[in-house]
Amino acid sequence: MVELKTPGEIEAMNVTGTFVAEVLGDLAQRAEPGVNLLDLEHRARDMVKHRGAESCYWDYAPSFGKGPFRNVICLAVNDAVLHGLPHDYELRDGDLLTMDMAVSIDGWVADSARTVIVGTPRPGDVGRGDVRLVEATERALDEAIAAARLGNRLGDVSAAVGEVASRYGYPVNTEFGGHGLGRTMHEEPHVPNVGRPGRGMPLRAGLTIAIEPWFAAGTDRIVYDPDGWTIRSADGSRTAHSEHTIAITEDGPRILTLTS
Template structure:
């Protein structure tokens, strides 16, 4: 069931979104050669505690995971792209790091992800990261009232294909608001003009992610970390947005 949010409810999600965006910006600044993933996890945990917020990941136990998830942020390195469990690993020059954060403040959720390259960037990795950012921008531009979910999905797939990347449709975007995952599903590939209509009050997370040379994924023995099946580098960009009468509003960016 899709729940449309009121202007007051979107305003409360905006508060959460600004916090998520701020913490991700802090992580981007901290992600440097020699920094341990557990340091980044500890930073997020402390920031959530200080704010009186709740991690949407802690104790998260969906059917596809080997739960419960006992961390506050997903940290995925190189060929890992989704649901990465923070572990004892010091970042190295050239690593591609995806950081995905979902938080609840006073009963309202926001979710966002960003990918950074630590130290010296391989041009192919930089192109991949930029492609996910371009796809996210294109998808948000397509999220106009009167359009449909398929328009968002087609925009993402179009950017992927223009860059020569394949699209995995097992994992994609989703509705959110009172919880981290709500209807509707937002696939990273689809047909324009198809799917759920975009109405004012709809709040969704849009999250294009690509691998350099495959659309297939595998899951680590930890039951959570999802990697490209061929070991190629990956990237992921995500924003929470609200559909308004005036167009899409990005809720997960700093004020």
């Protein structure tokens, strides 16, 4: 069942979203060559604890995972893109680092992700390919958010993601996509990264969803690491992921995961 939020509840989600954006921004500044993923995890833990927030990932145990997730942020590098389990790895110049985080403050959840290039992009066409891949997910997110307005349907949002992927020449995996959220991290509806314009549920004021385009450069197939969590491109190609929590309002889409 889709639960619409009141203006006051959307404001509360915005408080959470602002904090999530602040954490991701802080970690992006710290993500330099030589920094260990576990250092970023511990920094995120400290920020969550200091804010009095509650991680939506800690003890998360979905059917596809291997045991409860005992971290507050997903950190994935290069060909890894989703559910990256923080581990003992020192970042290298040119790595693609994806950070994904969801927390609850006063009972209201926000979820966001971003991919950054550590240090300087790799040289030549290879490095430009990384920049282009990150750009594609960001543009897909922007265009999907623009489509998330009254009078449109959920399929318009999904189609916007798929159309950008097609323009850039990237395949789209359909196993994981966006989702509703509010009191919990995952609510109805599911928000696929491909869709048909004009199809699906009508977008109504008060709907809050996480839109999350993620692409691999060379494939739409995925594989899991032995840790049971980290998802990689099946062909080892580089990956990127962008995500915002938004609210549908009478005045248009409102992004809730931005710094103030």
